[in-house]
Amino acid sequence: MQVFNTYFRLVQRKKRLILMYIIIFTAIAVVMMKVSTQDENLEKYTRRSVKISVIDRDKSSLSKSLKAYLTDQNEMVSIPDKEKRIKDELYWRNVEYVLIIPENFQQLLEEGQKVDVISKKIDDAVNAVYVDEEIKLFMSLFSLYQSADYSVEDAIGHVEKDVAHEVLVNTVTKEDGESAFKVANEGQYYFQYVPYVLVSVCILAISCILAMFYQEDVRKRCICSSMKLKDQNQQLVLASLLFSFGVTILFIIIGIVVTKGELLGQINLLFYSINALAFMFVSIALAFMLANLFHSETALNGCSNVFSLGFCFLGGIFVPLWVMPDSVVTFAHFVPTYWYVQANDAVSYMTRVTSPFLKEFFLNVGVQMCFAVALLSIGLVVSKKRRVFS
Amino acid sequence: MQTVVKINNLVKRYGDLVALDHFNLEIMEGEIFGLLGPNGSGKSTTIHCLLSLLEYDKGDIKVFGEEMKPDSYHLKKDIGIIMQNVAVFDRLTVEENIDYFCGLYIKDKKKKKELVQEAIDFVELNDFKKFYPKKLSGGLLRRLNIACGIAHKPKLIILDEPTVAVDPQSRNNILEGIKRLNKEGATIIYTTHYMEEVEQICTRIAIMDKGKSIAVGTKEELKSMVKTGETIQVDVPKLMENQLEQISKLPHTKKLSYENEVLHVQYTKGKHNLIRLLDYFREQDIAFGRVTSELPTLNDVFLEITGKELRDQ
Missing domain, CATH: 3.30.70.100 (Alpha-Beta Plaits)
Incomplete structure (x- = not known):
């Protein structure tokens, strides 16, 4: 096992750097986990009030009712019905949301035609989502009563009654006062950051070490030796697998420790671990590909930062995908971390193992494995091309 | 004397470029055989074909009387290779590097340890055993490169331009080392474009040009040809x-x-x-x-x- 032993001798030479990454990662993951699962965030609920302006061009009973409902829910700002003025008010953030109810709105709905209200909002208005949901709720209820052959006036009356109900929001708590979802959420936040460190450590260790074995002259010397090339490669693969498996298991153990052992009794841990192991294969394949592409340690260190940060930002690890533009979300599908996060989220929402959950989870894991195979294939092609000495 | 290497009608092409053109060579046991020729004459291609690092288009190569193939591991165990560039691991010490390459040939730990120490003694790197290659001077690095190639005591040692960009003192040291290896029984193939080196150490010389062997003999025989x-x-x-x-x-x-x-x-x-x-x-x-x-x-x-x-x- 000459190659295998030398591989781990080289890992030892890099132990300081690897340890540094593990400590930094653990610190980041624990801090993010604590910040993201603080009790006040989970157990306090406050309704949002948005600065809204409603321009009613219909003046019907339906439009008035909708305006009254939105006024009740939000802070109403009055602005004139002029295009330029609406734009100005939005630009200066005097209003966050402008709703225009078009003429003949009620009449067209009565005739069974499809008609939409016009909404204008500031580009980065996160709160606008609440108003959209309120309008959607109001109109859905109206459509429901209308489809049940209620008259318009009756339908409006029922809708007003329904939306007037105050929704009581309570967080479910355990006897000791801790949130029942907290452990699962802590696990989610902790495991969400695992790809960052796996990619970093795998590139820094596996890529750099493989690159040493793949230096052209060292490789020639090894090919000329009496040890079969197949045996040498097998030992390299075995060592890489063992190393990354060890690192992944270490992170799973750290995860159990930082959640104070609470994860141990949960089925979620098993799925979090399977997901982390799947991503481990992606990281190994990526490390193998990069080792064949770059032989300089400096270049590989650069790659480590580019790929770990790039994957984490694009895949929704550092920044949730729902705050990103659609184009970024579409692109994220081509990043393995996206599928890791999807699987991780699915595990965090899972309360019992169901067939739809298993289907969704293993689909996401399967896509990650496809990424691993693709990266490995690229690595093998590059390796074959490099083997032809000229 | 036994024939150690026999190359017959070797042809190697890179597209339209003929690197080796019906090249023939016979090297006997105990020789220090010099392959002399300008850059691009086909010396390194010959060595790469001989070591099965390159596929060739025509011809056959026999080492120790047997056909040399990529999977001729029983033949490879008796061959040592020292390339022009220093081929070692930067993150391993001198001793660990020699141990690694020796371990690719020798499985017995005790024997390997002895051979590694012998190689260190041979290249006089005892004081630098725990040094990393980056801490070594150019001459010491070359010695390490040689130690990695000869630690397993090969019967045939191939040196491909080992003195390129080496200072005169280190060059003499390397050449003296090659003579000693030969005295200990190894057959040497030495490629270079420095004719002084070939004259200094080689018992027989092949002069190469454009992939062909244009003259073969002792230096005296070659000089008498003209x-x-x-x-x-x-x-x-x-x-x-x-x-x-x-x-x-x-x-x-x-x-x-x-x-x-x-x-x-x-x-x-x-x-x-x-x-x-x-x-x-x-x-x-x-x-x-x-x-x-x-x-x-x-x-x-x-x-x-x-x-x-x-x-x-």
Whole structure:
């Protein structure tokens, strides 16, 4: 096992750097986990009030009712019905949301035609989502009563009654006062950051070490030796697998420790671990590909930062995908971390193992494995091309 | 004596470029065999084909009497390779590097340990055992490179231009080491474009050009193959045109030049050339200073066969 032993001798030479990454990662993951699962965030609920302006061009009973409902829910700002003025008010953030109810709105709905209200909002208005949901709720209820052959006036009356109900929001708590979802959420936040460190450590260790074995002259010397090339490669693969498996298991153990052992009794841990192991294969394949592409340690260190940060930002690890533009979300599908996060989220929402959950989870894991195979294939092609000495 | 390497009609092409053109070679046990030729003459291609690092288009290669193939591991165990570039791990110490490459051949731990120590002793790197390659000077790095190639005590050692960009002291050290390895029983194949090195250590030489072996023999045999004789150099303060013309007409004179008060006369093979030249100076009452005479070199052999210089190719 000459190659295998030398591989781990080289890992030892890099132990300081690897340890540094593990400590930094653990610190980041624990801090993010604590910040993201603080009790006040989970157990306090406050309704949002948005600065809204409603321009009613219909003046019907339906439009008035909708305006009254939105006024009740939000802070109403009055602005004139002029295009330029609406734009100005939005630009200066005097209003966050402008709703225009078009003429003949009620009449067209009565005739069974499809008609939409016009909404204008500031580009980065996160709160606008609440108003959209309120309008959607109001109109859905109206459509429901209308489809049940209620008259318009009756339908409006029922809708007003329904939306007037105050929704009581309570967080479910355990006897000791801790949130029942907290452990699962802590696990989610902790495991969400695992790809960052796996990619970093795998590139820094596996890529750099493989690159040493793949230096052209060292490789020639090894090919000329009496040890079969197949045996040498097998030992390299075995060592890489063992190393990354060890690192992944270490992170799973750290995860159990930082959640104070609470994860141990949960089925979620098993799925979090399977997901982390799947991503481990992606990281190994990526490390193998990069080792064949770059032989300089400096270049590989650069790659480590580019790929770990790039994957984490694009895949929704550092920044949730729902705050990103659609184009970024579409692109994220081509990043393995996206599928890791999807699987991780699915595990965090899972309360019992169901067939739809298993289907969704293993689909996401399967896509990650496809990424691993693709990266490995690229690595093998590059390796074959490099083997032809000229 | 047993034939260690036999290459028959080897052809290797890179597209339209013929790197080896029906190349033949036979190396006997115990030889230090020099492959001499300018850059691009096919020396490294020959070595790569010999080691099965390259596929070739035609011909056959036999090592220790058996056909050499990529999976001829039983033959590879008796071959040591030292490349032009230092091929070691930067993150392993001198001792660990030698141990790694020796371990690719030797499984027995005790035997391996002994061999590693012997290699360290051989290249005199005892004081640097725990050093990382980056801490070593160029000469010490070359010694480490050699130690990694010979630690498993191969019967055939191939050195591919091991002295390129090496200072003269380290170069002599390497050449002396090669002689010692040969004395201990190893057959050596040494490729270089430095003819002085080949003259210094090789028992037999093949001169290569354009993928062909253009001459093979001992250095004496090679020099005897050509018509070029000695070159005489004389410090002469003043020489007239007509005197130069008369010197050029002296028997066996091949080429003549007079620059910076130094006269160079190259002769074809023949006797009494120096006496004849000095007699002429005395007859003409020409004052002269230092006189030197040089025998033909391998460069002269190469020049006469190919019409071009071996150096600066």
